[in-house]
Amino acid sequence: MKLYTFFRGSSPFRLRIALNLKGLPYEAIAVHLGKGEHRKSDFGAINPQQLLPALVLDDGHVLNQSLAIIEYLDETHPNPPLIPKEPKARARVRSLSLLVACEIHPLNNARTLAYLRKQMGQSEEQVSAWYRHWIADGLAKLEAEMTRGPGTGKFSHGDAPTMADCCLVPQIFNAQRFNCELAPYPTLMRVYAECMKLEAFDRAQPSKQPDAE
Amino acid sequence: MKLYTFFRGSSPFRLRIALNLKGLPYEAIAVHLGKGEHRKSDFGAINPQQLLPALVLDDGHVLNQSLAIIEYLDETHPNPPLIPKEPKARARVRSLSLLVACEIHPLNNARTLAYLRKQMGQSEEQVSAWYRHWIADGLAKLEAEMTRGPGTGKFSHGDAPTMADCCLVPQIFNAQRFNCELAPYPTLMRVYAECMKLEAFDRAQPSKQPDAE
Numbered sequence A, B: 001m002k003l004y005t006f007f008r009g010s011s012p013f014r015l016r017i018a019l020n021l022k023g024l025p026y027e028a029i030a031v032h033l034g035k036g037e038h039r040k041s042d043f044g045a046i047n048p049q050q051l052l053p054a055l056v057l058d059d060g061h062v063l064n065q066s067l068a069i070i071e072y073l074d075e076t077h078p079n080p081p082l083i084p085k086e087p088k089a090r091a092r093v094r095s096l097s098l099l100v101a102c103e104i105h106p107l108n109n110a111r112t113l114a115y116l117r118k119q120m121g122q123s124e125e126q127v128s129a130w131y132r133h134w135i136a137d138g139l140a141k142l143e144a145e146m147t148r149g150p151g152t153g154k155f156s157h158g159d160a161p162t163m164a165d166c167c168l169v170p171q172i173f174n175a176q177r178f179n180c181e182l183a184p185y186p187t188l189m190r191v192y193a194e195c196m197k198l199e200a201f202d203r204a205q206p207s208k209q210p211d212a213e
Helices: A010-022 A041-046 A066-076 A087-103 A110-118 A124-148 A163-177 A186-196 B010-022 B041-046 B066-076 B087-103 B110-118 B124-148 B163-177 B186-196
Strands: A002-005 A027-030 A054-056 A062-064 B002-005 B027-030 B054-056 B062-064
Touching (some): A010 A163, A062 B087, A066 A163, A087 A124, A087 A163, A087 B087, A124 A163, A124 A186, A163 A186, B010 B066, B010 B163, B066 B163, B163 B186
Parallel strands (some): A002 A027, B002 B027
Antiparallel strands (some): A002 A054
8 A cells, every 4th residue: 555645744644554553564654744745736746635644555445534545444444443443432433533533623624724834825824823723622522521421431432542543643743833732631641551552643743744844 | 502603703603593494493592702801800711711702501401612613413302414324424524624614713713803904913904815815715625525525515515505504605705795705716606505405504604693783
């Protein structure tokens, strides 16, 4: 399999964790988001969404959107499971994942921040305030959800890592990179620390990628 | 089942379509997003994410995040299916759904626009330009994905409605409300028109809700 990735991107980071947890080897192909390589026609021919990640299967089939790819991997390589068996538990893991993927990340990714800077003429200070606002808003919702339980265990759901942890960890990395206050989220930080003890999470982190700067 | 909904919200609209397609009756409870009712403590006690929709099952269990709820409904009420059986087809339907739910909607929902107006002091004209920028960006990606195929049929995927259509239709409604140019997306508009011929989609639209203004 070929993974189109960028060391700092949150969505490819999710997928690197999932691939590592599943024990699936892949060839990493770096697409530099900062240099706009994802908008060039050769990548567009592979992924018409022009977004990372994209996973090209050995038969040439292209998958995109990180959560859709993780679901695919879980269906085709069931062990270890990244989504539990019981429908309400599955709904919870998906909801925790979507809370990161829909409510936090889209507001803070590179192209959104670029629009605020260029088209709206916002200063770095204003852009940082925006970033931290949505981090704080989203992580507070996630903390509330995870402390309400039941379901939260050693990890976001239960005592083994799931898709929810694949989403949580990259979001915490991003928050740290922008110096966001993380003390208000003790449950999230406890789970984050637990995840980072695992080789699958550690090896997926930005600084350990071949394209890291 | 009780559905916490708001007539104009895009995410509850997705779920109303899915419930109608499944033939599942529900009691609608309106939560006025414009008046901030979702941020009040009584709704927070039901849904700690303080977002719509929330679906309360007959046993009192609360589900949230529209795509997680649609997946749950599809697992517990399999007919008619809203997600196909084959893993690559499932990945495609999820990817099309996530393209709307992650790349377009979060940038254009009420709280995002409110931040641009209040905290960033942007004019209505600037807010509209932002709205239309992300609509155009996201719908172009979706059109590219749907014309590339294979998979697109009478509907977004195949000849029966799926979760992807539950996401597409509310997004087109929103685009129309903000007078976005839709001519560049003939495939999306053809599928949209096909969907709106179905009673399940028609009955779910904002103007036909009990809380419509």
